Amino acid sequence: MANAQKVKEVILAVGQVIEEKKLFLTQLDAAIGDGDHGLNMAKGFGAAKEKLEASEMATPSDVMKAVGMALISKVGGAAGPLYGTAFMNAGKAVAGKEDITLEDFQAMLEAGLDGVKARGKATVGEKTMVDALEPALEALKAAISNGSSTREALDAAVEAAGKGVEYTKTIIATKGRASYLGERSIGHEDPGAMSSYVILQTIADQF
Template identity: 75%
Template sequence: MANKDKVFDVIMAISDIIEEKKLYLTQLDAAIGDGDHGLNMAKGFGAAREKLESGSFQTPSDILKAVGMALISKVGGAAGPLYGTAFLNASKVVAGKEEIGLADFTAMLESALDGVKSRGKAVRGEKTMVDALEPALDALKAALDEGTAPEEALNRAVKAAEEGVAFTKTIRATKGRASYLGDRSIGHEDPGAMSSYVILKTIAETCSR
């Protein structure tokens, strides 16, 4: 499904799309949070891009680890530690591997999600990025069990994440700054869930090329 060159391409594509959508993500965050999510994410993935373009990396794990470290060191707010932990956890799952298959990616997403939930003390249904990532993981696991082709499995995961984002619009925030709004947070999509969906969609699209 992906070697180190493909993983490099995926990160470059994520950096591009986050830069493109940074104002949109920031507008989502301005409605219920600090109003800096998109700008912080663009800064973080911009730093990851610079790190990858200026270095030499031998395996997919090396690339993912570099991204995780860049996000943790360069991104303010909650996004840096959460996304950084996600990428670091994913890198550990495929340490030493030259190729990432669907089973590997599923395990990577599971470890990434575990890291996010542990670090953010969050569970599904609290209007966070978990509401996009966990349905995506469930879809991947089901597809893997059914022997689904990687491209179709990734598409199912993206669809599940998109539905998860829509779900966040219907619920009250109970985590982070958005929780201060109480019922007024209902009607707004969670920016972290949206950025998670955007990243998963970009992974799927880049891996299918």
């Protein structure tokens, strides 16, 4: 599916899309949060780009760990530790492998999600990025077990993540600053769920 160079290219593509959507993501966050999610994410992926372009990465794991460290150091608020942990965990899941398969990507997504849930103490239904990531993982698992192609499996994951984002509109936020709004948070997508969806969609578009 991908070697270190391909993973690097995918991450750079993700960074480009985050940059293009930073104001959109920030507007979503302004409605229920601090109003800086998109700007912070763009800053983090900008730092990741600098790190990836400055040195050679031998394995996909090296790429993911470098991205994770950049996100932790440069992204403010809750998103930095959460996304940073996700990427670091994803890298650990494929440590030592020069090429990763679709099954490896499932392991990476699962490890990343586990890291987010542990770090943020979040579960499905709390209006967070978990509401996009967990359905995506379940859809990916189902597609792989059904023998779907890489394209079909990734598309299924993205579709499930998109439905997860829509689901966040219908529920009350119980985590972070958005939780202060109570029922007024209903009707708004969670910006973290949306950025997770954007990242997964961009990854899928590269294959």
